[in-house]
Amino acid sequence: MSQPETAGPGRNRPALRLVETKDLAREDWLKLRKNGIGGSDAAAAVGLNPYVSQLELWLDKTGRDAGLAKPDPHDTTEPVYWGTLLEPIVAAAYTQQTGRRVRKVNAVLQHPTIPFLIANVDREIVGNRDVQLLECKTAGEFGARLWRDGVPEYVQLQVQHQLAVTGKQAADVAVLLCGQKLEVHRIERDEGLIARLIQLEAQFWEYVTSDTPPPADGSESADRALRHLYPSNAGTVDFTDDRRLSTTFADLVAVRAEIEMREQQEALLKQTIQQAMGDASRAVFETGEVSFKRSKDSDGVDLKRLLADHPELESQYGVTKPGSRRFLIST
Structure with missing residues (x-):
């Protein structure tokens, strides 16, 4: 060019x-x-x-x-x-x-x-x-x-x-x-x-x-x-002989495993602080602070119960949501 x-x-x-x-x-x-x-x-x-x-x-x-x-x-x-x-x-x-x-x-x-x-x-x-x-x-x-x-x-x-x-x-x-x-x-x-x-x-x-x-x-x-760009499902593609993409897949699996481990560590650290706070809504530390407050109550509708009591509403107000592709990993 x-x-x-x-x-x-x-x-x-x-x-x-x-x-x-x-x-x-x-x-x-x-x-x-x-x-x-x-x-x-x-x-x-x-x-x-x-x-x-x-x-x-x-x-x-x-x-x-x-x-x-x-x-x-x-x-x-x-x-x-x-x-x-x-x-x-x-x-x-x-x-x-x-x-x-x-x-x-x-x-x-x-x-x-x-x-x-x-x-x-x-x-x-x-x-x-x-x-x-x-x-x-x-x-x-x-x-x-x-x-x-x-x-x-x-x-x-x-x-x-x-x-x-x-x-x-x-x-x-x-x-x-x-x-x-x-x-x-x-x-x-x-x-x-x-x-x-x-x-x-x-x-x-x-x-x-x-x-x-x-x-x-x-x-x-x-x-x-x-x-x-790629909204549909079109069968299987075989990348077993593609060294670059196979390496990319292996790296993805390793990164996801590390993320899962880090998320577990995060949850444990967070819960340790929450337990120490008890009913307190704010905690101050040497390098920062956290808040642990209850949000305001909100109103909602029990749709499952509503449709059970009035099944005719499902056909009258039901809508079809377009599906989207999900990226799932199997090893």
Whole structure:
């Protein structure tokens, strides 16, 4: 595979405006995103996104993601809903806090020489020599933990990807933490990182163009992707002559045995402390503490008894849940 042209002195040319998005329907925009790697895909493409694996991203880019569970942008319980809703508010708060004017970029941008590198930029900063792009983020109580030491790695890669596509030199990341604190972080263009990022993204794009699934990485995302990619039961496959996979199986059996032993040790240690605590709800130690509290009572329905007393309800309200493949080990 020929290597794409990397960024460097004299190569920071402006991006191409691939498609205007001001009046573009969301469905058409989602289809367009399948034709390249965008900024929000960058970390997943190189295996560094904590939420999306290479394999799940590959399903999306190859059109195999139909039926795969995804956040609903209209669901008010989803972070993506609030991120979209609050983006203009974060941008306005950034202007108020920094005095820098911003404007929307109503286009999908494309790298001038590497067609599969595309970007959707939240805002461009107007008339400032030091910084040219703005990325708007929101983080709830859980997500805010990822920002304790600055911009998370997966967001840094997103921004470096955007700088690579646009040829710009710096971007600000404005993040609204828990709905009440705005932090602004500056990210400067890193030519070495961009060169490596483009190389790794090109390797991922080769998986897409050759229609070859990338290897699983042990994440929940990869597990979802595998179950979606291979949903059916299709007989037996014989790996007895495959030394690599036979070794993998032996390692899996050994690791599971070790996990079981560790879980037994954990249970014994936990129960030793619980027994020593008696009715106490909190225990303090030299290096930390534990709590052992009873949760509040909750109301429920005894479905087994209900259906026994009213069997006609089962046919009236019964639903069929689709089965899923179970991974069981026998030795």
